[in-house]
Amino acid sequence: xxxxxxxxxxxxxxxxxxxxxxxxxxxxxxxxxxxxxxxxxxxxxxxxxxxxxxxxxxxxxxxxxxxxxxxxxxxxxxxxxxxxxxxxxxxxxxxxxxxxxxxxxxxxxxxxxxxxxxxxxxxxxxxxxxxxxx
Numbered sequence: 240x241x242x243x244x245x246x247x248x249x250x251x252x253x254x255x256x257x258x259x260x261x262x263x264x265x266x267x268x269x270x271x272x273x274x275x276x277x278x279x280x281x282x283x284x285x286x287x288x289x290x291x292x293x294x295x296x297x298x299x300x301x302x303x304x305x306x307x308x309x310x311x312x313x314x315x316x317x318x319x320x321x322x323x324x325x326x327x328x329x330x331x332x333x334x335x336x337x338x339x340x341x342x343x344x345x346x347x348x349x350x351x352x353x354x355x356x357x358x359x360x361x362x363x364x365x366x367x368x369x370x371x372x373x
Contacts, residue, residue: 240369242362242365242366242369243362245358245362246356247358247362247366249366249369249370256279256280256281259279260277260278260279263277263279264276264277276308276354276356278306278307278308278355278356280306281370282367282370282371284332285363285366285367285370286367286370286371287331288304288306288330288333288363288367289360289363289364289367291330291331291335292304292335292360292363293328293335294326294328294335294337297326297337297339298339299359299360299361299364300359300360300361301337301338301339301340301341301342301359302335302336302337302338302359302360303335303336303337303338303342303357303358303359303360304330304333304334304335304357304358304359304360304363305333305334305335305336305349305351305352305355305356305357306332306333306355306356306357306358307332307333307334307351307354307355308332308354308355309332310331310332311329311330311332311333311334311351312351313329315327315329315334315349315351318349318350318351319347319348319349320346320347320348320350321345321346321347321348322347323345323346323347324339324340325337325338325339325345325347327349333355334349334351334352334355336349336357342357342359
């Protein structure tokens, strides 16, 4: 099942995450004619990301999770450029960021974000709900 037109797909598969990731990347590369990165999270991991939101009092539409393929570097905040009123927190394989004035108005640049994909907490909550319903 897909959720909104942003590349989110929820599916059930008995294979492990690394196998699924490799297979999807290969098939997408064949279709696109170039490499396409894929991030895979289990239902439990998605629920954990949702529950781990360090900014629960902030507007979920302006609180984002940058999903990564591995743990974020410890220097994410130190290497941030254009940080004003945004807040940043590190997760297990993600970076949480609040954009009080909205992501579109922010000048924040995170070098660590080059290899990830961001979703706001509203989308993360919906993906957690869909994936939990099996």
